[in-house]
Amino acid sequence: MSTAATATTSALTNLILKSTNRQSLIKSLICPTIHWTPLLVNTILKHLWNHGPKALQFFDILLQNHPTYVHSASSFDHAIDVAARLRDYATVFTLLHRMRSLRLHPTPKTFAIIAERYVAAGKPDKALKIFLSMHQHGCFQDLRSFNTILDVLCKAKRVEKAWNFFKILRGRFQADVVSYNTIANGWCLIKRTNKALDTLKEMVEKGLSPNLTSYNIMLKGYFRAGQIEEGWKFFLEMKKRRCEIDVVTYTTVVHGLGVVGEVKRARKVFNEMVDKGVLPSVATYNALIQVLCKKDSVENAVSVFEEMLRKGYxxxxxxxxxxxxxxxxxxxxxxxxxxxxxxxxxxxxxxxxxxxxxxxxxxxxxxxxxxxxxxxxxxxxxxxxxxxxxxxxxxxMFVRKKSDDMVVAGKLLIEMVDRGFMPRRLTFNRILDGLLLTGNQGFAKEILRLQTKCSRLPRQFKL
DNA sequence: TCGCACCCCC
Structure with a gap:
């Protein structure tokens, strides 16, 4: 984006954040000198990501009040993502229906977003349900979207659930190597490397061949599970059998060796890849720098950082x-x-x-x-x-219970709730205790009211 | 579909 556009974006974001009154915000936003585009809207939504209620208010004002501008599907996706993260599912479905009435069809991406938020909120069955009902919202399921829902479950470590769902539907969607890799990766994420291996073996029995990604997934799995020597042997085997190991393979090994303190071996592998003509990426450098910071010295890390700058990265x-x-x-x-x-x-x-x-x-x-x-x-x-x-x-602020600190903590708590974050119960209780112990009874009552409000009401942010 | 960070605290 140009500098002028960036300035506009910041000015508008500030305007939205500062406003306390919807009517005056409408007047400022619905103004002929502002040329709204999907890019501008999406950039502002991204800036407001950590202030969900404001993001939704902004989206809604353009939606309801602008005489000509129509949101793009990608802006709807952003807004749905924000609402789902706030667990305001009523708004999620309102927006979904609004999309259809504007003939902007929800895409597989839209459903992936909703599913991901459901899983994050501890509702994996709702995620599966929304996937299965995609076609009722005018969006067809295909192998890609099937793989996406598997990935969403696996990334949230709901691997058993993903596996069961996979077994039921793999025939219907004609599961491919991506589907199997996704499940294998899920097993690796929860350190069940044997299950991952079984999954890939089953894939081979079904007549599908593993690709380099399959091998990289297993390799990472061994390191993650702390099976360093298995990982190392697997790496040697990959080099022997498959000639096409890539930058991802090397980055995995550099990082895997480094985190267990094998800094010299990690460095050796890093040098080896250069010799073999596999160019390190920024990610490879990041892995090495991180390892040096944590297991060696920050001075050495900084010199690698400077080396990467010299090489033009x-x-x-x-x-x-x-x-x-x-x-x-x-x-x-x-x-x-x-x-x-x-x-x-x-x-x-x-x-x-x-x-x-x-x-x-x-x-x-x-x-x-x-x-x-x-x-x-x-x-x-x-x-x-x-x-x-x-x-x-x-x-x-709880290290030493100073009265002033407790008040600041209380103010931050109010601010975070205002911005759509749900504090843990422990946070509430500690602040309440702190305020009571330091003689801030009045403020404590206010916090208590806030806590009661938070726990009773279903999430629904007034637009 | 795979590699690198951040993070409440357990």
Whole structure:
């Protein structure tokens, strides 16, 4: 996007965040000088991702009040994702029906989003149900969408459920190598490497051949399960039998060896890939840098970071976050802040994860004030705090129960609820205890009312 | 469909 467009986006995002009155917001947004496009709408929705109610309000104002602009299907997908994450299923279905009435057909992606949110909310059966009812919403199921629902279940570690569902429907959808790989990967995610192997064997019996992805999945599975020597043997076997091992294979091994402290072997593999003509990717560098930070020294990690710059690689936010975490861990906070500035210069963040890292280290060092300063700083950069940010800050305030801290914690709690995050019961109770112990009875009552409201009402955000 | 980070706390 151009600089002018970015400026417009920030200005609009701020306008939406600051507004307290729907009518005046409508007046500001429905204005002939603003040229609404799906790209602009989607960018703003992404910025508002950590303020779900505002995101939905914004989407709804254009939907209801704009005389000519019609949302795109992808914007609907974003809005549905936000509503589903808020567990506001009434709005999810309203939007789904609205899509159909506008003749924008919900896509397989739409259903994947809803299914994913259902599974995340602990409702995998609802996820299967929405998948099975896709055709009633004017969207046909095919092998791709079948594989997607399997993947959604597996990624949420509901592998047994995915496997049972798979066995029932694999005939109907003509399961392919992707379906089997997805299930095998699921078993690997829960460290059941033998089940993964069985799944792939069953695939072979059905006449399908494993591909490189199948092998990479098993390889990662061994390392994840702590079966390092099995992983290593598997890697050697891959090199011997299949000549086409790729950058993913190497990255898996570099990372797998590194996390168990085998830094020298990890480095050796990294060098070997260069010799064999397999070019490391940014992800490979990230894996190595992370491993050096955690198991070697941050100085060595930084020199690999500088090496990758010399070779012309463009570090991404993961690269920066890994280095920043390493520096924080070595209590080099100033250096960490310099890397944050570098991110700004490189036009890649800092993002909410970056802030969470440094806020966390400041808080752990007892410098809550600096943590709160960074919270301010991030909003000024249009980077909204997420659930983790609030949890980090609030829990740090219980190290010593200072009265002022308790009030700040209470205010943060109110803010997070306002933005659609559901604090855990423990968080509520700790803040209540803290306020009562420090003589803030009035504020405690307010928090208690909020808790009661949160637990009683089904989620439905007024649009 | 596979590789790299972040995160409440257990």
């Amino acid at each position: 463009v570090p991404n936010s993961i690269t920066f976050n890994v280095v920043i975490r390493g520096l924080c861990h070595k209590e080099q906070m100033e250096k960490a802040m310099e890397y944050m500035d570098m991110m700004r210069d490189n036009d890649c963040g800092p993002n909410v994860q970056t802030y969470n890292i440094v806020i966390r280290y400041f808080c752990d060092a007892g410098e809550i004030g600096k943590g709160l300063e960074l919270l301010e700083k991030m909003s000024s950069e249009n980077c909204l705090p997420n659930l983790d940010t609030y949890n980090i800050l609030i829990s740090s």
